[in-house]
Amino acid sequence: MSSEPPVPTEEQILSALERTGYIFEQRVATLLGPGVSTGWAFKDQDSGASRELDIHMSGQVVGRAPSGTVSIDWTILGECKSYQWPWIALTKSWEDGWTGWDGRNSTDILLSPAARMDLNPNRFTAYDNPDSFFGRYRAARYRSPRAVQLVKLNKKSGGWEAHSGDIFNDLTYPLAKAVSFLREQFDRIHGDFDRDPFPRALKLIFPVIFVSSPMYTVSFPLGKPRVNPTKQIVLERRLSSASVTGDFRFDVVHIDGIEAWYEHTVLQTVRHVVKQAGMEGSAGLISRGD
Secondary structure (H helix, E strand, O other): OOOOOOOOOHHHHHHHHHHOOHHHHHHHHHHHOOOOEEEEEEEOOOOOOEEEEEEEEEEEEEEEEOOEEEEEEEEEEEEEEOOOOOEEEEEEOHHHHOOOOOHHHOOOEEEOHHHHHHHOHHHOOOOOOOOOHHHHHHHHHOOOOEEEEEEEEEEEOOEEEEEOOOHHHHHHHHHHHHHHHHHHHHHHHHOOHHHOOOOOEEEEEEEEEEEOOOEEEEEOHHHOOEEEEEOEEEEEEEEEOOOOEEEEEEEEEEHHHHHHHHHHHHHHHHHHHHHHOOOHHHHHHOOOOO
């Protein structure tokens, strides 16, 4: 006598998807708007195997500048983390974070050789000159609290426990690998001036972790801890491996702050760089859905 296979109810199907984070991923994609890909694949530089990120979104603007045609494109690389308990970001002042920072080695803004020559940023580091190209970019891009450590809270029978858990392996390291993949791709495309269709090219990369549960910052003014709720922070990580090296900065955004982050961090930064590149007439064309 054969038995019928179990058939899940609609509620059970949705509950299973919710627990494993698939519904949260789709909610994030919907909030970002048209043009979002989920399950974006790229090649691992170490193993050669295919890796996958939850969220990928990109845009481009091509326009005229005094030096000629300029291409600026931007890419959002996102990982989604559905979690029951709060996230805690230990923060420090941005002033401490820029000491010795050199925009020429940045992992989140890339310039082709021709674009570097036209914008002449090589004479300055952002820290030395806030009015340089990289200095102005830095001020436009990084306005959220600067986190030097991100941990998760976990409710135990004896109280709350804080731990970093799988944040590095599951979130920051895969994002850093994806950023490095895009950097290598950019260098290949724009390394040959004679064959490059857009020799004056810039690329902005926005690596981001989207979270579902509340997030708090813990700052230390005058050495005394202070806790504040937040929707958005920037997490810093210095990484060094065979294929991933550099100072990386990851936005961490609560789901209720996604639309504001996209408008005021991503698109506003793109508009700023467009203007800095001399493409004044193109800045107004950048809006949601582009």
